[in-house]
Amino acid sequence: MNRATVTLESQELSKTYYSTDPPTEVLRGVDLTVRAGEFLVIMGASGSGKSTLLYSLSGMDRPTSGSVALQGRQLESLSDTEMSNIRLTRMGFVFQQPHFLSNLDVRDNILLPALKGAPKDQRAAAIARVDALMERFGIAHIAGHGITQVSGGQLQRASICRALAGEPLVLFADEPTGALDSSMSGEVMDALTDVHRDGTTIVMVTHDPAVAVRGDRVIYLRDGVLVESRELGTWNAESAGRREDKLLEWLRKLGF
Numbered sequence: 446m447n448r449a450t451v452t453l454e455s456q457e458l459s460k461t462y463y464s465t466d467p468p469t470e471v472l473r474g475v476d477l478t479v480r481a482g483e484f485l486v487i488m489g490a491s492g493s494g495k496s497t498l499l500y501s502l503s504g505m506d507r508p509t510s511g512s513v514a515l516q517g518r519q520l521e522s523l524s525d526t527e528m529s530n531i532r533l534t535r536m537g538f539v540f541q542q543p544h545f546l547s548n549l550d551v552r553d554n555i556l557l558p559a560l561k562g563a564p565k566d567q568r569a570a571a572i573a574r575v576d577a578l579m580e581r582f583g584i585a586h587i588a589g590h591g592i593t594q595v596s597g598g599q600l601q602r603a604s605i606c607r608a609l610a611g612e613p614l615v616l617f618a619d620e621p622t623g624a625l626d627s628s629m630s631g632e633v634m635d636a637l638t639d640v641h642r643d644g645t646t647i648v649m650v651t652h653d654p655a656v657a658v659r660g661d662r663v664i665y666l667r668d669g670v671l672v673e674s675r676e677l678g679t680w681n682a683e684s685a686g687r688r689e690d691k692l693l694e695w696l697r698k699l700g701f
């Protein structure tokens with residue numbers, strides 16, 4: 446593959462916890478290439494290593510061995526400061542439970558990391574970007590609300606805005622719809638589908654086949670081994686039902 450078309454690449458990625466007896470091998474030699482602009486979905490049973498893979502790819506967790514490169518730059522060679530700078534400027538994160546500060550309103554929660562990462566002369570642009578994102582994802586009207594005064598779906602769309610405020614190269618999402626009902630989950634996935642259409646690379650973990658069908662490709666982990674990978678092609682609303690049926694069939698064969 447042409448180097449310019451690769452955003453993330455792992456080679457022989459392994460993670461072992463030696464604090465247990467016997468040691469727990471959570472990831473075993475994962476080789477993975479994520480294409481620029483790709484929407485990659487990670488699936489697998491609980492405990493198969495999905496979150497650990499996501500955190501290793503994003504440099505939040507250091508692997509025991511193997512390597513991860515972001516646009517050709519090896520993450521393991523970076524200092525903690527360099528790594529956190531890359532996370533702030535090149536990566537966005539969405540978790541199952543959004544971590545927001547309860548003493549700030551929705552807009553200030555979204556703005557906080559954007560302003561931290563922006564040089565002084567780019568602050569006004571960062572603020573304008575956040576307001577445009579909130580408008581786009583339908584949460585501008587709750588800008589001044591406290592975080593306990595909004596729905597789970599609104600809060601998750603706010604965390605997508607926060608993750609995008611720094612214009613990341615890659616958006617990492619760990620079960621972003623895991624705590625939502627199916628209608629709120631659909632809203633959040635519409636937002637992520639939009640982000641993908643803009644060209645942002647997405648790596649997302651999910652248990653839910655109805656959510657996984659939004660991706661371009663699904664990989665399946667079993668006991669820390671990447672056992673299968675399936676290309677789905679570009680998602681559209683018309684083919685969603687058929688895609689889900691095919692994906693379910695594939696997942697059943699894998700023992701999901």
Ligand SMILES: Nc1ncnc2c1ncn2[C@@H]1O[C@H](COP(=O)(O)OP(=O)(O)OP(=O)(O)O)[C@@H](O)[C@H]1O
Nearest residue numbers: 462464465469471490491492493494495496497498
């Ligand atoms: N600090 C630790 N020490 C020992 N084992 C750990 C530690 N952290 C995680 N593990 C183990 O690593 C394995 C993989 O965990 P991980 O969170 O990546 O799984 P997952 O696929 O994301 O699961 P889930 O679907 O439940 O979120 C689990 O068996 C877990 O018990």
Ligand SMILES: [Mg+2]
Nearest residue numbers: 495496497619
């Ligand atoms: Mg997990």
